[in-house]
Amino acid sequence: MESHKKKFVKNIPICFFRKITNRFWYILGYFGPGNNLRIIANKARGVKIGKNVFIDAFVHIDTAVPHLVRIEDNVKLSVGVKIFAHNSVFQDINPKDPIIISPVLIKRKAQIAPNAIILEGVTIGEGSIIGTSAVVNKDIPDGVIAVGIPAKPIKNYKEARDSIFGNKK
Secondary structure, X not given: OOHHHOEEEOOOOOOHXXXXXXXXXXXXXXXXXXXXXXXXXXXXXXXXXXXXXEEOOOOEEOOOOHHHEEEOOOOEEOOOOEEOOEEOHHHHHOOOOOEEEOOEEEOOOOEEOOOOEEOOOOEEOOOOEEOOOOEEOOOEOOOEEEEOOOOEEEEEHHHHHHHHHOOOO
16 A cells, blocks of 8 residues: 555544435445446445446445545445455544544546455556455555455556457457
């Protein structure tokens, strides 16, 4: 994670009414039947979502600072993906420690496979694929396939595609 993206705060103030409405939209965005409803619900929470985005069921997008998550055009988030724009684990152990908040950007045409986890401050590159159950804690460059815990690029997308399909378009 690039340190210039991080911000340290003591708390994330959310008024009672906002908590209730966020929870309502979160439930629709998580369980909602159909992609269109999940898109509308997550946009209502403040998530920035581009065109032709697919958000599968059971996708968790940060509840404390959803406005720090930006998903560009033609992105696919598969079932069970989790995206976090904050990290409060240090404060959970020591209340004097701050919460880390940092934006998440998923660039155009990225594909996130089932149960992948994207942590605060991460950018997923354009046209990149994140493998099943990967944990992304650092930026992923454009056009790669990244897998593992922590996620690491293992292959260039074009090379992988050509090895499977040849030079067919």
